[in-house]
Amino acid sequence: MRWRVDLRASVSLLGTIIKYLAATMVIPLAVAVVYMEDVWVFVVSIAIAVAIGVGLERLDPEPDLGPREALVLVSISWFGVAVVGTIPYLLAGYGTQSTVGLQLPLGDGAAVILGALGSSIVNALFESMSGFTTTGATVLGEISFDRHSHALLMWRQLTQWLGGMGIIVLMIAILPELAVNGAQLMSSEAPGPELQKLTPKIAETARALWLIYLGFTVLLVILLYTLSVVGLAPEMDLYNAVAHGFTTLPTGGFSPQADSIAAFGAVVQWVIIPFMIVAGVNFALFWHLLRGEVDVMLKNAEFRTYAGAIAVITAVLSVLLFRGGAPPLELGGTTEGVTENALRQAAFQIGSLLNSTGYATADFAQWDGHTQFFLLFAMFIGGSAGSTGGGVKVIRWLVVFRAIRRELxxxxxxxxxxxxxxxxxxxxxxxxxxxxxxxxxxxxxxxxxxxxxxxxxxxxxxxxxxxxxxxxxxxxxGNIGPGFGKLGPFGSYLFxxxxxxxxxxxxxxxxxxxxxxxxxxxxxxxxxxx
Amino acid sequence: MRWRVDLRASVSLLGTIIKYLAATMVIPLAVAVVYMEDVWVFVVSIAIAVAIGVGLERLDPEPDLGPREALVLVSISWFGVAVVGTIPYLLAGYGTQSTVGLQLPLGDGAAVILGALGSSIVNALFESMSGFTTTGATVLGEISFDRHSHALLMWRQLTQWLGGMGIIVLMIAILPELAVNGAQLMSSEAPGPELQKLTPKIAETARALWLIYLGFTVLLVILLYTLSVVGLAPEMDLYNAVAHGFTTLPTGGFSPQADSIAAFGAVVQWVIIPFMIVAGVNFALFWHLLRGEVDVMLKNAEFRTYAGAIAVITAVLSVLLFRGGAPPLELGGTTEGVTENALRQAAFQIGSLLNSTGYATADFAQWDGHTQFFLLFAMFIGGSAGSTGGGVKVIRWLVVFRAIRRELxxxxxxxxxxxxxxxxxxxxxxxxxxxxxxxxxxxxxxxxxxxxxxxxxxxxxxxxxxxxxxxxxxxxxGNIGPGFGKLGPFGSYLFxxxxxxxxxxxxxxxxxxxxxxxxxxxxxxxxxxx
Ligand SMILES: [K+]
Ligand SMILES: [K+]
Incomplete structure (x- = not known):
């Protein structure tokens, strides 16, 4: 008995997704126009992406998506989107020092050309996959506007926003229109089992989640930009506010600043902390919250564990930092004996690493061995089901520990x-x-x-x-992004x-x-x- | 509904086990007599152990052992035996530089006395538990006959032999006499499910396993001592032959030599390799082998995987060592470009670490990072069910991978x-x-x-x-013993x-x-x- 799957239907729908992806490239295009940067990069990228999308769609003009095809679509869509997502990197970096740009060292032998070509394609694919999976690991090497355009970096941030929830919602929004068994897709996707019961129709659920996601993003952008306008954070211009809005809610972690959130002051850091924590909560709970059902959130076992874990681990780490767990670094500053900074550095790094965001306000790769190990431990926990967080996820740990206890x-x-x-x-x-x-x-x-x-x-x-x-x-x-040592928060995966x-x-x-x-x-x- | 368990029955039977344990102390006592060392240490140890054993037995003169009591007995017996096993360490080391000896720095304050007392007891418990669990991790610090008596080191090796299979067999031999449901105990013990079918009666099974274990031990001792007699390994005197016989079959790894098996030449190392590998095989398979049923062994899925894993990993490691994975060390010698030594070092270390023996013929803690990581990977595999090996065990990996595949x-x-x-x-x-x-x-x-x-x-x-x-x-x-860095094969857990x-x-x-x-x-x- 063969496993029959209509691969052409899955690939055709991937084409549709890529068409939508092409449409989102209008955003970095607009940034290029505003900053008077190379506009051709995104014009050509859009053209190529549309061509690929339309070409794939033609494979099966009337795709019929059953549960198996949906499963295949889920698997290939992320990969296909990541491949198309490399185009702006490759084009924008052509002829520059960019590590993710297309490099053709003319005049050398074929092997050298192929080698350089291979490396730049691998780097671009790494950066693109890191974006769409909201991982946030980077091979850019040097992150600065001298090296990369505002438009390309905005594309990099946008991939995370799309990846975090956008692409999921995109697929859920397309599939119901095709009268497809979306539930099957949902159950193999990030949102938890509760989501299906939220509203009778999948499309409505998708729209509700999309609005919550968008709402939090807009709120964060407004808050950050307001800080700049009132003079509390002069470095937080509109570009930076949007950039960090795009990468906080998807637990993404890409920042246009080489120093990540250490580039901004304490006020910005305190504003971002709750949004990072929110990004790791099951979004369905916010839907209940909006309907006034506060109890549903407060009584949710996963939410209580997630919130409790953050509180306890932050408290312990604060004490470790207060007692001298971090050397007095240029970034992050002295935490030893400084209550506010010890608490802020602890809350920020835990809020960032526990649920897999990956931002940093201090080079924790230079902290004490035991403090680092403590962070590594937090990285094993992960976000909640139905959030954009990665890792094992809190609900799985709850089930795993109960299954172990039952077995014993x-x-x-x-x-x-x-x-x-x-x-x-x-x-x-x-x-x-x-x-x-x-x-x-x-x-x-x-x-x-x-x-x-x-x-x-x-x-x-x-x-x-x-x-x-x-x-x-x-x-x-775990889609976290930064690691330790050479691949610490201010390091790179380039080597x-x-x-x-x-x-x-x-x-x-x-x-x-x-x-x-x-x-x-x-x-x-x-x-x-x- | 309470979980009713007759704790006194379990503790009483622990008392019986401790009485038998006291009897085995006659072996180090004999060694003390031969080497004219302090005889009182083992006389007093035997007296204390017998007193404890008899005292515990009195708690319940007619213990009635159901499956629950057997489960409790299994759990407490290893701990109880390890506690009693500390007595010779504490006594022999009294007033010496020994790290595991009772230290009472008289004249200091109570806190200092209690601290020193606590540390020496913890060290003795570590060494004793490491012995009876066949782990082989040590806190002795300096291993030499200058620091420790032949008798005490023989006790250390004996604990491994007893722990490896002896104590299991001891319990299986006692329990049937008490007309107890030994099968329940067996199923919560090391031997695999196949063992119960080997012979109709548990006692017979136990005896068969005990004879196989004893047979291999005696064979190894004879082989090693023969090497000495014929002049191929002058350092391998009778003491060393017996010592390594006691610690090879239980995958123990304690050696009276500070340099472990690097203290002996290539011939001794080649002789020990197959015995280490044998120690990780399900002993029930040898029972079939003795009955001429070669097929049972050759067709056994776990045995094939175990043998295959050793062969493949040894081959890869040999190549790594041949190509320069190990620096030219004093112990172990140069492996780069030397076929025999590269192969021997690879086979010995894999034969030792994969199934958790823990002997070493080279300081692998000084090998290249990737070679060490490769060893670490091997350490995750473990021995077979029904062997004395530790770790996750091969049969579990087989089931786990098949369960994952089924799930997917x-x-x-x-x-x-x-x-x-x-x-x-x-x-x-x-x-x-x-x-x-x-x-x-x-x-x-x-x-x-x-x-x-x-x-x-x-x-x-x-x-x-x-x-x-x-x-x-x-x-x-994983009951392996040595680790990396400071706790490498020639290192110590003392710090x-x-x-x-x-x-x-x-x-x-x-x-x-x-x-x-x-x-x-x-x-x-x-x-x-x-
Ligand atoms: K991330
Ligand atoms: K061992």
């Missing part, structure tokens, strides 16, 4: 049958099994990734510490060999899609054909 | 119902669930342990790398704070009992009482 209890008492409960509800055994297997798979891929990166780096003579290798693997599969970068592209892709859909398509494909 | 497949094809198979047999779903949960729990405890050790070391000002912290956690929960050592004592204990029994007793106890 029934070992001692084989006579007792006990279901796993969450918020008073019995969790379906298939869901428990799926969650436990996912979490284990996450660890296995994490270790595999770390081992591969370690050996691969040694191959080209780059010495990497175990912490650097593990954090590279964790920061990409990694191309082969490691390609693996990390796959890890970011797997991580964003919560691993299972991509591998499921692969396994079903291989087993039933092979 | 059925995500793409929700219409298909597919069991997990192993060697043509359907694996019970409860067993699959138990194995997946165990593996996840292993990773969670590993990470928790590493984080605790990292933070705890920083607390007292010891700088620890991430690799050192992770390897300390892995080497103890860790007492609190970290106590955590590692718990990790060794949990790891040896495959985590679940100990925690099950704890969870059932807490939930039903609290």
């Amino acid at each position: 209890y029934t070992t001692a008492r084989p006579d007792v049958v006990r279901p796993v409960r969450l918020g008073g509800q019995v969790v379906d055994e298939d869901a428990v099994r799926g969650i436990v297997v996912f979490t284990l798979l996450y660890f296995i891929l994490l270790i595999f990734g770390a081992v591969f990166i370690m050996i691969d780096s040694a191959r080209i003579g780059v010495e990497l510490s175990a912490l650097e290798a593990v954090s590279a693997s964790l920061a990409t599969i 990694f060999p191309d082969s490691s970068k390609l693996l990390m592209v796959v890890l970011m892709w797997l991580g964003r899609l919560e691993i299972v859909p991509v591998l499921a398509v692969l396994v079903a494909g291989v087993e039933d054909v092979g | 497949y059925t995500t793409a094809r929700p219409d298909v119902v597919r069991p997990v198979r192993l060697g043509g047999q359907v694996v019970d779903e409860d067993a699959v669930r138990g194995i997946v949960v165990f593996t996840l729990l292993y990773f969670i405890l590993l990470i928790f342990g590493a984080v605790f050790i990292m933070i705890d070391s920083a607390r007292i000002g010891v700088e620890l790398s991430a690799l050192e912290a992770v390897s300390a956690s892995l080497a103890t929960i 860790f704070p007492d609190s970290s050592k106590l955590l590692m004592v718990v990790l060794m204990w949990l790891g040896r009992l495959e985590i679940v029994p100990v925690l099950a007793v704890l969870v059932a106890g807490v939930e039903d009482v609290g």
Whole structure:
């Protein structure tokens, strides 16, 4: 019995998505016009993207999307979009010092040309995938307006905004119009099981989520720009306000500033903290909040754990920093004995790393070993289901710990049958099994990734510490962004060999899609054909 | 509904076990007589152990052991035995420079006395637990006959031999005599499910396993001593032959030589390699082998995977070493460009680390970063079920990977119902669930342990790398012994704070009992009482 899937239908709908993606390039185009930068880059990019989109759509003019096709679409769409997303990077960087720009060292041998071409394409794909998966790991090397245009950096930030929730919503908005079983897609996508019950129709749900996402983004942009207007943050111009609006809510972490949020003062940092925390909350809870159902949020087991974990870990880290966990750095300043700064640095870094945003206000890669390890621990937690956060996610940890406890209890008492409960509800055994297997798979891929990166780096003579290798693997599969050591918050992934970068592209892709859909398509494909 | 368990019955049987343990102290006593060392140490130790054993037995003169009591007995016996096992260390070291000896710095304040007393007890407990759990991590600091008596070091090696299989067999041999449900104990113990079918009666099984274990030990001792007699290994005197016989088959790794097996030549190393590999094989397979059923072994899925993994990983490591993965060290010698030594060092270290023995013939803590990482990867595999090896174990990995594949497949094809198979047999779903949960729990405890050790070391000002912290956690929960960096094969765990050592004592204990029994007793106890 073969696994029959209408691949052309899936690819055709990917074409439609790419067409929409082309439309969003109008935003960086407008930035290019305003800043009088190369307009041709985005004009050509739009033309190419539209051509690809239309071409793919033609494969199947009337795509019929069943659950299997939806699964395939989910898997390939992120990859396809990331590939198309490389076009502006490659074009804008042509003939410049850009690490992600198309480089054709003319006059050299074919091997050199192909090598340089390969590296620039790999770098562009890394940056693009890092954007659309809201990872925020970068290979730009030097982040400055001298090196990159305002327009290209705005595209970089936009990819995160689109990736965070936009593309999900885009797909949910397209699919119902095609009278497709969107529920199947939803269940293999980021939003949690509760979302489907929010409103009777998927399209309405999508619209509600989209509005909440947009609302928070607009609110943050207004707040940040207001700080600038009233003189509390002169560096926060409109460009920066929009840029950080685009990358906060998707737990993205890309910033046009090389110093990330350390480029701004304490007030900006305090404003961004709650929005980072919000980005890791199940968006369905805000929908309930808007309807006045405050109880639903306050009684939600995942929300309580998420909020509690942030509070406790921030408190402990504050104490560590207050007692001297961070050296007196140029960025971030002295925290030892300074209450406000210790608390702010702790809250910012935890708000950023726990749910996978990846912004930084201090070079935590230079903190004490134990303080760094504490951050690494926080990075294992992740955001909530139905948020834009990455990682294992809080709800999975809750189920995993309850499943472990049940297993231990029934070992001692084989006579007792006990279901796993969450918020008073019995969790379906298939869901428990799926969650436990996912979490284990996450660890296995994490270790595999770390081992591969370690050996691969040694191959080209780059010495990497175990912490650097593990954090590279964790920061990409968890869609977090920065790691430790050379790949710290103000560092770069540029030095990694191309082969490691390609693996990390796959890890970011797997991580964003919560691993299972991509591998499921692969396994079903291989087993039933092979 | 309370969890009723007859604790007094369990403790009484622990008393019986301790009485048998006292009897084994006759071996180091004999060594003390031969080497004319302090005889009183073991005379007093035996007296104390017998007193404790008899005292505990009196709690319940006619213990009635049900499955629950057996579960409790399994959990407490390893701890109780480890506690009694500290007596020779504490006595022999009294008034000497020994790190594990009772130290009473008279004349100082009470706090200083209590501190020194506490540290020496913690060290002795660490060394004893490391022995009985066949971990092989040491806090002796300096291993030499100048510092420690032949008798005490023989006790140290004997604890591993007893721990590896002896204590299991001891319990299986006692319990049937008490007409107890030994099968329940077996299923919560190291030997795999196949063992119960080996012979109709548990006692016979136990005897068969005991004879196989003893047979291999005697064979190794004879081979090693023969090498000495014929002049191929003059350093391998009878003491050393017996010492290494005691610590190879239990995948123990304690050696009376500070340089471990690097103290001996290539011939000794080549002889020990196959015995280390044998120690990680399911002993039930040798029982079939003795009956001429070669097929059973060759067709066994776990054995094939175990043998295959050793072959492949050894081959890759040989190439890495041949190409210069190890600096030209005093111990181990140059491997770069030397086929025999590269192959031997690779085979020895993999044979030792993959199944958790922990011997070393080179200071692999000084090898290249990527070569070390490769070893770390091997350390995740573990031995086979029904062997003395530690770690996750090969059969679990087989089930875990098949469960993951099934999960992925059925995500793409929700219409298909597919069991997990192993060697043509359907694996019970409860067993699959138990194995997946165990593996996840292993990773969670590993990470928790590493984080605790990292933070705890920083607390007292010891700088620890991430690799050192992770390897300390892995080497103890996996009962491996050596880690990397300061705790490498020729290093020591002495520098860790007492609190970290106590955590590692718990990790060794949990790891040896495959985590679940100990925690099950704890969870059932807490939930039903609290
Ligand atoms: K991120
Ligand atoms: K060991």
